[in-house]
Amino acid sequence: MDKIIISPSKYIQGEGALANIGKYVSTFGNKPFAIADNFVMGLTQDTVSTSFAANDIAVRLECFNGECSRPEVERLITLSKEMNADVIIGIGGGKTLDTAKAIAFYSKLPVVIVPTIASTDAPTSALAVIYTPEGEFSEYLMFPSNPNMVIMDTAIIAKAPARLLVAGMGDALSTWFEARANMTSGKPTMAGGAPTRSAQALAKLCYETLLADGLKAKVAVEMGVSTKAVENIIEANTYLSGIGFESSGLAGAHAIHNGLTKLEECHHLLHGEKVAFGTLVQLVLENADYEEIQTVLGFCHSVGLPTNLHAMGVKELDNEKLMEVAKASCAEGETIHNMPFPVTAEKVFAAILTAHQLGQ
CATH class of the missing domain: 1.20.1090.10 (Dehydroquinate synthase-like - alpha domain)
Incomplete structure (x- = not known):
């Protein structure tokens, strides 16, 4: 059996890293489709929009409904296709990020992962955990490659509830x-x-x-x-x-x-x-x-x-x-x-x- 190691193409970690997202994502495309839940949207929308505007890119931000399920993935794929997106961005926790990876996989587009918490090891992986709409485990969805980029803004993550960082330790x-x-x-x-x-x-x-x-x-x-x-x-x-x-x-x-x-x-x-x-x-x-x-x-x-x-x-x-x-x-x-x-x-x-x- 061959020995194999896989990883994201680029991992970025630093205080205030989110402010540079426009510059980082511009290497993949100029029609980004980003998803985040309501809370994370309120937390990051201004920083993200400002960063893209500084790079002359208009970003579409769409609310994620909270469960990484087949129906939610399909809903967001439809919306990303309507705007001819050329790069997918997930901003938030594990289920948001897994959903973004699934959208990118089925749309054959690059994906940029932006965790706002460090509660799981999902961000860097070439897989997503799919749940039923009711929240029960359904299946692992395996991808042929890892995310193109992972951006960790430690200032944002440090201000998240301590329980989330502790869950990541678990x-x-x-x-x-x-x-x-x-x-x-x-x-x-x-x-x-x-x-x-x-x-x-x-x-x-x-x-x-x-x-x-x-x-x-x-x-x-x-x-x-x-x-x-x-x-x-x-x-x-x-x-x-x-x-x-x-x-x-x-x-x-x-x-x-x-x-x-x-x-x-x-x-x-x-x-x-x-x-x-x-x-x-x-x-x-x-x-x-x-x-x-x-x-x-x-x-x-x-x-x-x-x-x-x-x-x-x-x-x-x-x-x-x-x-x-x-x-x-x-x-x-x-x-x-x-x-x-x-x-x-x-x-x-x-x-x-x-x-x-x-x-x-």
Whole structure:
């Protein structure tokens, strides 16, 4: 199997980077179609419009309705075609960005990704997570290439609610452990081949950065400021985790996240909050060293990530519902089958209950 590493063509991170978006995007076209939800539109519209105007480009800004679903993607494709757009821009959180990538893919156009939060590793990846209009996981949509450009304005990201940055840490927390499992099993990564040493190194650096700077970054963003720790965590949540998961592989944690979308009590949780618990379940599933589990639990407690089902909103444990979560986690084609041993729903069910108890 060939070793493969993939990444966005250009990654830009800096304070005030959004003010330069007109200059950056002008290399791709002069009819940009940008999407953002209502809140992000209000936050960024003036800066974006001013930047494009300074480069003699008119940008169309369209509201994203909140769910990365097939109907929403199709609606926005129709609108972008009406103006003959030649570049797609997504500004906002993970679902907005995944929607922009899907629009660009089906329209055969370049895409520029502009996260306003660092809550997932979605920005750099060549995939989108498609949900039903009701918010349940539907499918992964795989693209032949990564985004053409990712622009991270750290001043904006630092002013987002701390919970979002912490959720990004939860998503990034799984990167090294899923990469390690995938490397042991020898299964192909999301990039379509075996992991490179560089991708493995980025995945491990991601975990080390979280342990070193996670709590310091959380405290800083709670005060609405950006520090060196915040800069490091933004890079870990986005770039290190993005390259790490995609070119080193997914395994149990994200499959368990997908299973947890079956629980209505967990629908209020952010992606990374569910992935953090999924990471604990994966560690139990593979019988990781207790010291390692304690380190992960300590990190989660320090930054405020959920470590048990009660903390995730599940008031009473229902074994029948939890078995449904376990079965969904083990569905055909799920990434849990990249673990280096056969996984069954019964094993996942047992790991969920054990992780829940350890996390209390």
